Amino acid sequence: AIQGLVAAGRDPAGLHRGGARSPLDYLRTLTAPDGSVRYSRAGAQTPVWVTAQAALALARKPFPLSRTLRSARVSPAPAGGFAFARTLGAALALVL
Numbered sequence: 001a002i003q004g005l006v007a008a009g010r011d012p013a014g015l016h017r018g019g020a021r022s023p024l025d026y027l028r029t030l031t032a033p034d035g036s037v038r039y040s041r042a043g044a045q046t047p048v049w050v051t052a053q054a055a056l057a058l059a060r061k062p063f064p065l066s067r068t069l070r071s072a073r074v075s076p077a078p079a080g081g082f083a084f085a086r087t088l089g090a091a092l093a094l095v096l
Contacts (some may be wrong), residue, residue, distance in 0.1 A: 007062035
């Protein structure tokens with residue numbers, strides 16, 4: 001979520017809902033004493049994967065996806081098996 005906010009040009013440190021911690025502050029609370037980042041408060045599965053993703057988020061770096069023009073318009077999805085994928089792709093193009 002943090003990487004998505006950064007990719008969209010939003011500052012995750014400035015987002016607080018009802019006095020709660022920012023997304024960055026919450027992610028920092030999941031850091032274990034050995035430096036790994038827990039998946040959640042209750043689980044520590046896949047620590048290498050989670051820590052790698054969290055490190056990028058804490059550094060405020062989105063995944064290296066190429067940007068698309070915001071002027072792209074979502075057109076009606078064509079009928080067929082790929083309709084959902086095309087609609088999703090067009091919607092993501094608007095966000096990125």
